[in-house]
Amino acid sequence: MSSTPHFSREIGEIAPLVLMPGDPRRAEHIARNRLDGAQLVSDVRGIGTWTGTLDGVPVTVTASGMGVPSMSIYATELFSRHGVRRICRVGTCGAFSPRVHVRDVVIASAAHTDSSVATVAVPGVTLSLAPTFDMLAAAVAQARRGSDRAVHVGSVFTSDYFYHPRTDITPELSKLGTLAVEMEAAGLYAAAARNNAEALAVLTVSDHILDHSADLTATERETMFEDALEIAVAALLA
Ligand code: HPA
16 A cells, blocks of 8 residues: 555554544644554645554544545545545534534434535435444443433534525424534545445534534634543444
């Protein structure tokens, strides 16, 4: 295996298990604080990629950037060219269900999307984009074992827009039981399906679409994800 357009591998190896926040600074924070013996193995476009171990198992941490196209590039190269078997996204989302609150965790058991990734692969068919069951089951088991944090399991909306031109989309999706909006899970699930690989998204609620008074600050967004991280690690190592 060799370098790909978005990963240089001169310095080291990428592990089969990958933890993937959206934000490169969050990736660095996770690598420095959670990986043992983290080594920087790629830094293309400022997307730092570190490999170390978690409980003795080799794990790589890297960032997806924002949105389905960015996630699709990184996940596709990792799955198809770097021998990656599992990616667990550990990111943020905006809740729109009234029963989900800022700082809660959402495990995305399905991802609706307005991105073309659900519709271009098979003409005339809208794919159901979903995570790998074993990872989902391990994440739910860890959530039930663990924290004081409220953890919700359900569908999310992977949007092509942070600033969506239509205001009627999230209320309609909320009526269908969708919990929150984010911008990458469907791209990850589609790339995993296409490459016969495994994936899950575990999301910390950083803001609430119906009430912005309790939204996380930019600094909190970088650090307030410890519970989601432990759930993601359990899913990755399961
Ligand atoms: N919209 C889209 N993606 C997000 C949001 C949001 O409100 N919050 C965190 N990721």
